[in-house]
Amino acid sequence: MLFSESFIFTLRQDPKTAECRSHQLLLKAGFIHMVSSGIYSYLPLAWRVLSNVNNIIRKHMNSSGGQEILMSALQPLEMWQKTGRDKDLAEIMFTFKDRKQRQLCLGPTHEEAVTDIAKRFVSSYKQLPFILYQIQTKFRDEPRARFGLMRSCEFLMKDAYSFDIDQKGLDASYEKMFSAYKAIFKECGLDFVISEADPGAMGGTISHEFMVGADIGEDLLFCCQGCGKFFKDKGSCPDCGRLLEDKKMIEVGHIFKLGTKYSLVQEAYYLDNKGIRKPIVMGCYGIGISRVISAVAEVSSDEKGLIWPSSISPFDVSLIMLDESLRAGALDLKDKLECKGLSVLVDDRNESAGVKFKDAYLIGNPYIVIMGKKYISECTVDLENRKTGEKKSFQPEELLRFIPDK
Ligand code: ATP
Numbered sequence: 123m124l125f126s127e128s129f130i131f132t133l134r135q136d137p138k139t140a141e142c143r144s145h146q147l148l149l150k151a152g153f154i155h156m157v158s159s160g161i162y163s164y165l166p167l168a169w170r171v172l173s174n175v176n177n178i179i180r181k182h183m184n185s186s187g188g189q190e191i192l193m194s195a196l197q198p199l200e201m202w203q204k205t206g207r208d209k210d211l212a213e214i215m216f217t218f219k220d221r222k223q224r225q226l227c228l229g230p231t232h233e234e235a236v237t238d239i240a241k242r243f244v245s246s247y248k249q250l251p252f253i254l255y256q257i258q259t260k261f262r263d264e265p266r267a268r269f270g271l272m273r274s275c276e277f278l279m280k281d282a283y284s285f286d287i288d289q290k291g292l293d294a295s296y297e298k299m300f301s302a303y304k305a306i307f308k309e310c311g312l313d314f315v316i317s318e319a320d321p322g323a324m325g326g327t328i329s330h331e332f333m334v335g336a337d338i339g340e341d342l343l344f345c346c347q348g349c350g351k352f353f354k355d356k357g358s359c360p361d362c363g364r365l366l367e368d369k370k371m372i373e374v375g376h377i378f379k380l381g382t383k384y385s386l387v388q389e390a391y392y393l394d395n396k397g398i399r400k401p402i403v404m405g406c407y408g409i410g411i412s413r414v415i416s417a418v419a420e421v422s423s424d425e426k427g428l429i430w431p432s433s434i435s436p437f438d439v440s441l442i443m444l445d446e447s448l449r450a451g452a453l454d455l456k457d458k459l460e461c462k463g464l465s466v467l468v469d470d471r472n473e474s475a476g477v478k479f480k481d482a483y484l485i486g487n488p489y490i491v492i493m494g495k496k497y498i499s500e501c502t503v504d505l506e507n508r509k510t511g512e513k514k515s516f517q518p519e520e521l522l523r524f525i526p527d528k
């Protein structure tokens with residue numbers, strides 16, 4: 123991608139509306155556009171990061187037996203009246219009537235919708251178990267929408283639902299999702315902790331939250347100053363007795379064992395191998411995808427800007443071309459890097475070196491390659507590691523060997 127042809131526009135000034143570091147950096151670096159308070163559009167840079175996260179999620183969901191679907195965002199309110207959650211979630215649901223006076227809502231979550239699908243198609247134990255998931259926009263009229271993508275009224279979620287014949291089956295599905303979640307957050311470059319949580323309005327029994335430590339976090343966990351373990355309640359460490367210190371956390375994922383809460387009320391039954399009618403045993407598993415990218419931005423930056431982990435960065439390489447006479451060389455190097463599976467943003471704009479460096483640091487791609495006068499005199503380029511700041515000169519061929527393939 124050539125910067126001169128791209129829809130990438132960074133801001134010179136710090137945005138005044140920013141409420142926290144990630145919000146400020148994502149606005150300033152031109153990743154997101156604030157449509158209105160709590161409502162954002164994803165611009166090309168953010169969409170590239172989100173797509174990378176989506177691909178990581180799809181890889182791990184599919185390899186854990188998940189099948190991707192896409193349910194409607196529009197849902198009849200009737201479905202919610204059946205489970206009574208129209209009342210539980212009344213505060214955050216966007217509800218309205220269509221032209222036929224049918225009451226609708228924009229889905230804040232999809233337990234009712236997916237249970238309805240299972241009820242329609244499942245009749246026998248032979249059809250179980252299965253796991254369905256989707257990547258979709260959710261709508262919640264959040265009373266405290268804030269911190270940009272961290273808590274917005276329209277956000278991207280991956281929600282998965284497991285369907286089993288019994289508790290043992292659910293335990294196995296839950297275990298699969300638990301492992302997949304660990305792999306997903308790890309691959310996204312997040313340092314996370316897992317806490318056993320209160321299932322709240324979702325119902326059910328056991329649940330786990332995946333948390334990332336950050337000062338703006340809205341959840342609290344208690345960390346042992348001795349062994350470093352995290353707990354839900356304050357006091358002293360049950361393992362080593364040391365005092366627990368509270369730490370603010372961002373919840374990026376939440377998994378629940380729902381049991382038969384939804385299948386009983388919505389009558390999603392199956393016939394077992396003896397012909398006995400039984401409710402399907404369910405689990406649900408959510409990841410806040412847009413929250414994940416703001417959590418990464420929140421915990422991974424320096425005074426110059428964002429620092430993306432290479433697994434989800436918008437591009438692998440920012441190639442700064444310091445003079446128009448270097449265009450052919452820059453395009454040649456770009457092609458060769460792309461042959462290695464790497465994505466490259468060539469800064470070929472008619473801008474000063476200062477502006478180009480500033481933007482490369484702000485956007486935060488993991489490798490910055492600088493092509494300047496030395497390319498003409500010695501045929502070398504400089505490589506800077508965005509995270510470590512390490513710099514090294516290379517001949518183009520050496521550079522291609524040094525940066526790992528994708
Ligand atoms: P929170 O306590 O932060 O409101 P929640 O318990 O309501 O979260 P879930 O219903 O479990 O969240 O949704 C699954 C995931 O979706 C959460 O773990 C979180 O990462 C994300 N999420 C929830 N609400 C929002 C929001 N308003 N904006 C962005 N992401 C969100």
Ligand code: MG
Pocket residue numbers: none
């Ligand atoms: Mg919530």
